[in-house]
Amino acid sequence: MEAKRKILAIDDEEDIRFILKEELTDEGYEVHTLGDPTQALDKIEEVQPDLILLDIKMPQLSGIELLGLIRDKYYDLPVILLTAYNSFKRDIASVACDHYVVKSGDLTELKERIKKIFRTRV
Amino acid sequence: MDKGCFALPDEDRAFLESLGEADILIGIPSFNNAETIGHVVEAVRIGHARYYPDRQVVLINSDGGSTDGTREVVLPTLERDIPAASLVKKPEKPMRGRSVIYQGIPGKGSAFRAIFEAARVLKAKACAVFDSDLRSITPEWVQLLVAPVLEKGYGYVCPFYRRHKYDGTITNSIAYPLTRALYGRRVRQPIGGDFGFSGELVCRYLQKDVWETDVARFGIDIWMTTTAMVEGFRICQSFMGAKIHDVKDPGADLGPMFEQVVGTIFTLMRENDGKWKSVVGSRPTAIFGFQSEVSPRPLRVDAKRMIRKFEEGFDENRPYYATFLSDDCFSKLSEVREMCPEIADFPKVLWVKTIYNFAARYQVEPDRKRLLGSLIPLYFGYVTSFIRETEAYDDYRAEEVVEELCEIYEDTKPYLLQQWREKGCEG
Structure with a gap:
């Protein structure tokens, strides 16, 4: 049997982590969550995810900054930025993510983006 | 491997050998850029003093035989004291420099070949090249292109600029999306003109037998980027702010540049077809630099002139297009033509299919110049x-x-594979 794809969702809001975990587990993924972005690099090392979902606006460390740290160490690890604000697309550092998804109650776009990444990247 | 110099004249090679080794080589290709090159050299000197004062840095101006005094600007600028207003101390190791007239086919690629040869002679660890018509270069650009190589082990650094939406239309409509769809790497400015690269990549470039082709001309940028990608060098981007240079209206005469860039992309497709065919989707590329809200200069475009050129060129080439474009592509292009002079919409998917038709045809076309001209x-x-x-x-x-x-380029790639097979391009 093929191993489940592992997703690490990093978001400081517990509700969002809960929804992502529920919905994406239902899609057949193994979902890990993290509320404190400063622990992200350790968590990535521990979980070895196939993809990261990364919130942008977090008090301890912004997702954009964290993206730079992730890219530095994990050159090709897929990262999807999640945010409530479309304006973050204007931050040049966001080009280092695979996709940028504006948060909404409907996770259809996010699920499609995840599927596309797993379809195109081994 | 032949380690001789072909583009770098003997006397210049001897001069460089007398310098010993260098940590960083900065190359500035030029041809009649007397008005702007002094600013570029000055920015590089301050960049050296500010960021790499204890490194041995050599600057090479590789000129195509300028008649406007370009070379006469370079050396005095190098020898002058660094302006006190720049607030940097004199570097421990002064920058050495040379203005050379490269040998070979006249063109930017030959100028780069001389720079590569100089880098090899000097055993440079990192190199950066800057266009000589840049008006927006700052000393920081030196660090932005060199540091990822020297400090982070990247092999190739592409610039990432803020550009006006109508500046760089060949990049936006062909070079970036096609390269991204083919090789699966998102490098936003693959023909940006200013790059950083490692000494190892320089040696790889010099091993290639391309210097009698369009790579010796405007094909050099896309060739460097593609080679770095397919040969597995680690690539990153650096945010350089706005690119302000001698911009041109995309409707103005662009023939040779267009043909050389696009022809080089198509040629590389054949050479690398074992590398791109299986690629699906694309991956982002790391980016460095500090974002500032810089606004590129507005660029006025003459859309009416472009429409006229589309109409006239389409009518002239219509019978030719019919000989090789797929039926669906030809009929949809004809529909777009019928809408003129009001092109309400040239569908993106049609544009992509057109490019894929041309790319496949290019591989078997006896008259490639005509083909590219008709695009x-x-x-x-x-x-x-x-x-x-x-x-x-x-x-x-x-x-x-x-x-x-x-x-759309990525999603339509199966159509390219189909065209590739149908037009007999398999290697």
Whole structure:
């Protein structure tokens, strides 16, 4: 049997982590969550995810900054930025993510983006 | 491997050998850039003093035989004291420099070949090249292109600029999206003109037998980027701010540059077809640099002239297109032509299919110059449609339209594979 794809969702809001975990587990993924972005690099090392979902606006460390740290160490690890604000697309550092998804109650776009990444990247 | 110099004259090679080794080599290709090159040299000198004062840095101006005094500007600028206003101390190791007249086919690529040869002679660890018509270069650009190589082990550094939505239309409509769809790497400015690269990559470039082709001309940028990608060098981007240079209206004469860039992309497709065919989707590329809200200069475009060129060029080439374009592509292009002079929409998917038809045809076409020339009117048609679509958009929103085009290039790749097979391009 093929191993489940592992997703690490990093978001400081517990509700969002809960929804992502529920919905994406239902899609057949193994979902890990993290509320404190400063622990992200350790968590990535521990979980070895196939993809990261990364919130942008977090008090301890912004997702954009964290993206730079992730890219530095994990050159090709897929990262999807999640945010409530479309304006973050204007931050040049966001080009280092695979996709940028504006948060909404409907996770259809996010699920499609995840599927596309797993379809195109081994 | 032949380690001789071909583009670098003997006396210049001897001079460089007398310098010993260098940590960093900065190359500035030029041809009649007397008005702007002094500013570029000055920025590089201050960049050296500010960021790498204890490193041995050599600057090479590789000139194509300028008649406007370009070379006469370079050496005095190098020898002058660094202006006190720049607030940097004199570097521990002064910058050495040389202005050379490269040998070979006249063109930017030959100028680069001389720079590569100089880098090899000097055993440079990192190199950066800057266009000589840059008006927006700052000393920081030196660090932005060199540091990822020296300090982070990257092999190739591409620039990432803020550009006006109508600047760089060959990049936006062909070079970026096609390269991204083919090789699966998102490098936003693959023909940006200013790059950083490692000494190891220089040696790889010099091993290639390409110097009698369009790579010796304007094909050099896309060739460097593609070679770095397919040979597995680690690539990153650096945010350089706005690119302000001698911009041109995309409707103005662009023939040789268009043909050399696009022809080089198509040629590389054949050479690398074992590398791109299996690639699906694309991956982002790391980016460095500090974001500042810089606005590129507005660029006025003459859309009416482009429409006229599309109409005239399409009518002239219509029988030729019919000989090789797929039926669906030809009939849809004819529909777009019928809508003139109001091209309400040149569908993106049609543009992508057109490019894929041309790319496949190029591999078997006896008269490649004619083929590439006949693509130009269609390019004008697509660019006009892009301009109309983005008229009311700011540069950021227009960038989303480019992104949309990129995804269509990626999603339509099976069509390219089909064209590749049907037109007999298999290697």
